[in-house]
Amino acid sequence: MNPASPFLEMDDVPRVQVSFDGARLSLPEGANLAAALLAAGVDVFRNTPVSGAPRGPFCMMGACFDCLVEIDGVIRQACMIEATEGLQIVKPHEAKAGNDPA
Amino acid sequence: MTRRDLVVIGAGPAGMAAAATAAELGLSVTILDEQPRAGGQIYRDVDRVAMLRGDILGTDYTDGARLTAGLRRDGVEHISGAVVWAVEEGFRVSYSRNGRGAQITADRILLATGALERPMPLPGWTLPGVMAAGAGQILLKQSGVLARNAVLAGSGPLLYLIAAQMVRAGTPPAAMVETQTRADMIRAIRHAGGALRGWRYLLKGLKMLAEITRARVPRFTGATNIAIEGAQRAEAVTFTSHGRSRRIPCQTVFLHHGVVPNAQAARSLGVSYAWNTAQACFVPTVDPWGESDVPDVFIAGDGTGVAGAKAAALAGRLAALRIAEAADRLSAPERDRQAAKLRAAMSTELAARPFLDAAYPPCAEAIAPADDTVICRCEEVTAGDIRRYAKLGCVGPNQTKAFGRPGMGPCQGRYCGLTVTALLADTNARTPDEIGYYRIRPPLKPVTLGELAALDDSTLNSAK
Amino acid sequence: METDYAIIGGGVVGLSVAWGLLSRGRTVTVIDGDDGSFRASRGNFGLVWVQSKGMNQPQYARWSQQSSSIWAEFAAELEANSGLSVPLEQKGGYDLHFSEDTLQATVDKYEVLKEKLDGDYPFEVLGHNALRKEEPHIGPKVVGAILHHQDGHANPLRLLLAMAADVRRMGGRVLDGKTVTGVSKPDGFHIDCSDGTTVRAAKVVLSAGLGAAKLGPQLGFRAPVRPQRGQVLITEKLPKMINRPSLIARQVDEGGIQIGATNEEVGLDDRVTQPGISKLAAEAVAAYPALAKAQLVRSWGALRVLSPDGLPIYQESTDMPGAYLVTCHSGITLAAAHARFLPDWIEGTNAAPDLEVFSESRFAVS
Numbered sequence: 001m002n003p004a005s006p007f008l009e010m011d012d013v014p015r016v017q018v019s020f021d022g023a024r025l026s027l028p029e030g031a032n033l034a035a036a037l038l039a040a041g042v043d044v045f046r047n048t049p050v051s052g053a054p055r056g057p058f059c060m061m062g063a064c065f066d067c068l069v070e071i072d073g074v075i076r077q078a079c080m081i082e083a084t085e086g087l088q089i090v091k092p093h094e095a096k097a098g099n100d101p102a
Numbered sequence: 103m104t105r106r107d108l109v110v111i112g113a114g115p116a117g118m119a120a121a122a123t124a125a126e127l128g129l130s131v132t133i134l135d136e137q138p139r140a141g142g143q144i145y146r147d148v149d150r151v152a153m154l155r156g157d158i159l160g161t162d163y164t165d166g167a168r169l170t171a172g173l174r175r176d177g178v179e180h181i182s183g184a185v186v187w188a189v190e191e192g193f194r195v196s197y198s199r200n201g202r203g204a205q206i207t208a209d210r211i212l213l214a215t216g217a218l219e220r221p222m223p224l225p226g227w228t229l230p231g232v233m234a235a236g237a238g239q240i241l242l243k244q245s246g247v248l249a250r251n252a253v254l255a256g257s258g259p260l261l262y263l264i265a266a267q268m269v270r271a272g273t274p275p276a277a278m279v280e281t282q283t284r285a286d287m288i289r290a291i292r293h294a295g296g297a298l299r300g301w302r303y304l305l306k307g308l309k310m311l312a313e314i315t316r317a318r319v320p321r322f323t324g325a326t327n328i329a330i331e332g333a334q335r336a337e338a339v340t341f342t343s344h345g346r347s348r349r350i351p352c353q354t355v356f357l358h359h360g361v362v363p364n365a366q367a368a369r370s371l372g373v374s375y376a377w378n379t380a381q382a383c384f385v386p387t388v389d390p391w392g393e394s395d396v397p398d399v400f401i402a403g404d405g406t407g408v409a410g411a412k413a414a415a416l417a418g419r420l421a422a423l424r425i426a427e428a429a430d431r432l433s434a435p436e437r438d439r440q441a442a443k444l445r446a447a448m449s450t451e452l453a454a455r456p457f458l459d460a461a462y463p464p465c466a467e468a469i470a471p472a473d474d475t476v477i478c479r480c481e482e483v484t485a486g487d488i489r490r491y492a493k494l495g496c497v498g499p500n501q502t503k504a505f506g507r508p509g510m511g512p513c514q515g516r517y518c519g520l521t522v523t524a525l526l527a528d529t530n531a532r533t534p535d536e537i538g539y540y541r542i543r544p545p546l547k548p549v550t551l552g553e554l555a556a557l558d559d560s561t562l563n564s565a566k
Numbered sequence: 567m568e569t570d571y572a573i574i575g576g577g578v579v580g581l582s583v584a585w586g587l588l589s590r591g592r593t594v595t596v597i598d599g600d601d602g603s604f605r606a607s608r609g610n611f612g613l614v615w616v617q618s619k620g621m622n623q624p625q626y627a628r629w630s631q632q633s634s635s636i637w638a639e640f641a642a643e644l645e646a647n648s649g650l651s652v653p654l655e656q657k658g659g660y661d662l663h664f665s666e667d668t669l670q671a672t673v674d675k676y677e678v679l680k681e682k683l684d685g686d687y688p689f690e691v692l693g694h695n696a697l698r699k700e701e702p703h704i705g706p707k708v709v710g711a712i713l714h715h716q717d718g719h720a721n722p723l724r725l726l727l728a729m730a731a732d733v734r735r736m737g738g739r740v741l742d743g744k745t746v747t748g749v750s751k752p753d754g755f756h757i758d759c760s761d762g763t764t765v766r767a768a769k770v771v772l773s774a775g776l777g778a779a780k781l782g783p784q785l786g787f788r789a790p791v792r793p794q795r796g797q798v799l800i801t802e803k804l805p806k807m808i809n810r811p812s813l814i815a816r817q818v819d820e821g822g823i824q825i826g827a828t829n830e831e832v833g834l835d836d837r838v839t840q841p842g843i844s845k846l847a848a849e850a851v852a853a854y855p856a857l858a859k860a861q862l863v864r865s866w867g868a869l870r871v872l873s874p875d876g877l878p879i880y881q882e883s884t885d886m887p888g889a890y891l892v893t894c895h896s897g898i899t900l901a902a903a904h905a906r907f908l909p910d911w912i913e914g915t916n917a918a919p920d921l922e923v924f925s926e927s928r929f930a931v932s
Binding site for chain 1: 219234364
């Protein structure tokens with residue numbers, strides 16, 4: 001149970017170790033990755049490539065593309081991935097301050 | 103490439119019921135679904151979850167296990183984790199599974215892609231911690247993840263359902279901020295006659311309200327000026343109710359003001375849509391069997407207009423009967439005989455709809471958002487931008503795409519399309535039908551170039 | 567007369583001409599189509615391009631060079647007037663090659679053209695290693711490239727928006743959602759629309775893209791234009807990974823990688839096909855292997871407006887003097903020339919460019 005998270009986890013299942021932006025997290029094995037990250041206290045999944053605004057999961061059903069994360073160089077929806085041992089998750093690239101249009 | 107009598111897209115109630123019925127009548131059926139396990143959003147992951155927390159979710163959820171059982175029968179191939187990104191005439195369906203592209207062809211297609219939350223653009227709705235109410239339910243259903251301190255905002259029966267489930271799970275919401283007014287309820291009363299035929303739904307609704315009241319969840323009705331405050335994430339909801347401004351600190355906000363058909367695949371095939379005033383959304387043009395105006399393309403379930411899971415399963419069966427008859431596996435009289443019972447049940451299912459649509463209309467300030475509210479989450483386009491493009495001659499949403507990029511991001515307009523149509527209709531003084539909708543093209547969901555390239559059979563690729 | 571000029575077609579070509587005429591103080595009415603019209607202005611690749619243009623007609627190469635050379639100054643004025651940005655980058659562009667043979671054959675043709683242009687055709691050949699220094703993500707299958715220094719690319723949608731705004735700012739009247747059904751010239755031009763609107767104008771410019779094939783004959787033009795489908799892809803927004811544009815891929819100012827384009831003779835069918843987009847993806851990944859992990863977000867089909875020889879057509883009607891046909895494949899590249907030089911040709915001033923090679927007489931039946 002993560003006291004910093006606004007979410008509670010009901011199920012007690014074996015955990016796997018993953019990293020999110022360098023931080024080590026223990027998540028329920030096979031869980032929906034977006035749900036597991038929320039429960040682990042992650043709120044900002046990414047910053048947008050347009051303005052750098054923070055975003056997290058919105059629809060949880062693969063439609064909104066707000067829960068995007070980068071795994072193995074591919075930017076994917078966390079809500080469409082299951083948590084497995086050793087996942088290295090990073091925030092996708094974001095807009096730089098003063099976004100250079102060149 | 104495999105060829106099937108029928109390919110069903112979406113393993114929710116409509117798709118599961120249709121696949122099982124069609125297979126029973128002797129058709130070869132493949133059902134493609136994005137999720138790892140069958141159920142759709144309404145019965146998400148029901149086979150695994152029913153025993154874990156069926157008590158909290160209720161029999162309206164656990165009943166879904168009867169439908170998932172239908173997918174295990176002979177003649178049905180269920181391909182899970184399959185993200186369909188193109189459906190072309192022929193029919194050729196392209197999908198992505200485990201990072202690889204695959205294709206299947208079919209004589210007939212049934213689109214059972216369900217519904218999406220109606221977009222609810224309010225100030226602050228893009229902040230982390232603000233989610234669709236449906237997302238809150240999915241978190242609970244599939245993952246057993248509960249918001250400790252959530253505010254539910256908007257209107258409609260789903261809002262009460264999720265509140266009641268949260269109460270049962272021991273984490274009642276911090277408050278319910280409801281946009282419907284007493285006037286809406288008075289207007290709805292004229293549909294009460296029909297609603298009495300759908301009394302089971304009304305009774306359920308009353309029970310849920312009683313649960314919420316018993317748990318002392320504060321309810322604020324007729325709410326306006328709703329906004330979510332926060333810098334890096336949601337910190338509070340502010341609104342006005344019955345003349346009083348309020349601010350409720352919270353970390354999670356669940357928004358809801360109805361669901362609307364998910365039209366992406368059908369629109370990409372050229373199915374016509376028309377505006378439905380009662381449901382305040384576009385619905386596809388289909389015949390009583392769910393066949394669209396594109397021959398051999400069927401649509402069943404909430405994708406034809408929102409009617410709920412039970413009606414969706416009935417619609418799936420009806421479509422399957424017609425498909426089997428068209429494929430010469432069933433005589434027309436036999437089809438009609440079997441359909442009669444389904445249609446009677448459907449009529450009861452639909453009886454409460456007009457009452458509910460009138461009692462819980464969409465939130466007005468999310469249909470016509472303030473100028474500085476972001477309406478396209480992907481490209482961060484505001485309502486004011488759309489109004490400005492309308493004045494620069496945008497007669498429809500495809501020109502606004504060119505001018506300002508709404509609908510060009512990865513969600514492909516799913517969460518801004520109806521808003522853009524409504525804003526253009528309002529600014530140009532036209533009807534939604536006259537304004538129209540985004541042209542939807544493949545890929546229906548993003549797909550990597552590597553995966554796409556691997557399906558290329560031209561010389562460049564075969565030389566590798 | 568309501569207006570000096572009626573411009574039929576409010577895409578980039580029509581708006582460029584309208585903008586140029588308005589700058590000279592003429593009154594202009596632009597008659598534009600609806601949301602579902604075929605619009606090359608919305609579907610194009612955004613190149614401001616010189617190389618490979620006019621291999622058999624040096625005057626087309628020169629016309630493209632003239633436009634490209636004033637594009638930056640034109641865009642700057644448009645930006646200053648409209649307050650809207652028109653992103654443009656002109657630091658050269660590539661023709662990428664997967665075979666030494668095609669590379670050499672192209673270089674040979676460029677050398678011939680360069681001579682005809684009195685040496686004004688600044689290109690260089692980059693071998694794989696030299697190219698890799700410029701484009702670190704280039705793949706091993708690319709043997710080399712021709713880098714042409716007069717090439718570049720723009721944001722064509724921003725251009726469209728800025729022109730739509732600036733034409734209105736200058737007092738241009740724009741009628742949206744119209745379908746022109748007939749044009750007659752009893753006493754000046756009468757342009758009739760399907761909704762009953764009639765526009766009366768002293769002169770008419772037909773810049774309706776593919777629509778000119780049908781309307782042209784009413785005005786005495788042959789207007790032999792045909793559609794050619796180009797499917798185009800665009801990826802998610804990515805950090806900078808492609809420096810200069812090529813016909814295969816370019817990175818747009820918003821970050822997405824745009825990949826083009828097929829050449830398909832399929833009539834008025836602008837749909838996307840899986841084989842079409844797979845072929846484009848394969849070529850892009852062969853050129854830039856890192857793109858294999860990029861997500862394709864959108865694809866579309868657009869219809870090129872092609873004359874039989876691919877060159878523009880600029881023609882005043884002999885049957886109805888005062889009516890001008892303006893049509894081309896490269897509306898973005900030529901936008902600056904259409905805005906700055908074409909009004910002189912239309913108005914017959916001393917500064918009028920010699921556009922005789924682009925007249926319809928070249929299509930005379932043999």
